[in-house]
Amino acid sequence: MKMIQCISPKSGGSLEVFGMDVDTHPREIKKRIGVVPQENNLDPDFTAYRNLLIYSRYFGITGRLAEERADRLLRFMRLEEKRDILIEKLSGGMKRRLIIARALVNEPELLILDEPTIGLDPQARHLIWETLRGLRAEGNTLVLTTHYLDEAERLCDRLVIMDHGRILVEGTPADIVRDYAGNEVIEVERTENTVACLDELGVAYDLAGDMLQVFTDHRADDLVGELLDLCRHEAAVTVRPATLEDVFLRLTGRSLRE
């Protein structure tokens, strides 16, 4: 991400943004992108409004144009009431919204977001998702990284799952889920009896802690019946739609990533 933003030097290979090499045209590229960093780096010495004005100035945008844009962006991110409030008085969600507003002062053709909703409460996340979908609907290109797979599922047209710097899969969220986790997931408690029974039936399953997961394409109901009948399984059986999280865990394993 930092290499695309022309902040870190390229570690290898070739990288072009808008058809320009990041090594030779960093300034031209930065002029046309907006960046929402993971950590809050709003300027604590100023109010929300002044933050936007001062940031505009770094792009060479000044005067009436900058002022109108700052007010419009505050309205767009529903921060107009916080216009003259110092940064430290804003909540976490407001700060994130202001950072997104700040990333838009130069009307970027490409918006890069690094974990845009990390650490936010559900209301704040939904508000941010709404605005990001709004931006997408206007035809803006958004590139975002996230560890929240529900966020990726909601926002992305095209998704890349990466692990240790390698691309594992690529496609639309729906396609990826269908291809790598099927339609539905049956979760049952892991007992010796059930394990033996599934082995006997030749049903493929995944172990997930003290649960067993069976990924199916269509016939979830049939299988549930079989499980209950043939295996005389007594504990609870859950059937739920497969999610990106299933894909992610299946592809990257369940061990903790440090």
Added chain:
Amino acid sequence: MLERIRRVGSVWQRDLEAFLRTYRVNFIPPFIEPLLYLLALGFGLGTYIEAVDGVPYPVFIAPALVSISVMNSAFYECTYSSFVRMYYQKTFDAIIATPVSIGEVIAGEMIWGATRGVIYAGLMLPVLILFGVATMPSSLLLIPFAFLAGLLFAGIAMCFTAITPSIETLNYPSFLFITPMFLFSGTFFPLDLLPEVVRYFALAVLPLTHVVEINRAITLEAVSAANLLNLAWIAVATAVFCSLAIRLMKRRLVV
């Protein structure tokens, strides 16, 4: 080139606006500091001192007080304050995501440090005039010269900021460099009183000695050819430290 100046200016303007937002606090030190030193040293201790090189003691230390204030304001702005912006507030990270480069950020910061020196010199001058320890109008020259002197100390400060591992270790240059310089740069007693070796040492490595000599020549209206050497020393050192600071900061921040 013009675009580059504009970008450096945008960083400088950010710092200026932050300074003006808390102007009440910021404008007090340049009034209080010379007042306290003049009263305690100039008119207190100074009553035991008839004259230094034929100059009344308060008049002798007045240009040194301006020099010290310029040094402190520029040095502390570009050490502790810049470090806070760089390390804690991540202000530099935010700026370099825009078309402003890291070199331009550091240049803007150093020019702001120098500007702060100019502001302080400008605010001190009326106090000195009030006490009758600075001759007018020649003393007005203290103000533009404060920019060059301020830039020198800002450059040195920024070098320390670029290599310091934490904010605590910035205390080293403060105690081991600024404090001795404050005392042994011909500020409160003439350099000639020092043993010859020490005197040459002071002239060679303590930037404040050159600043004091020039400021004293200004307030006493006694400019000599030797001041050209002082000026040359300052100009060369400023160029060296400012470019070194930008280089060190790039090494620190471009990862």
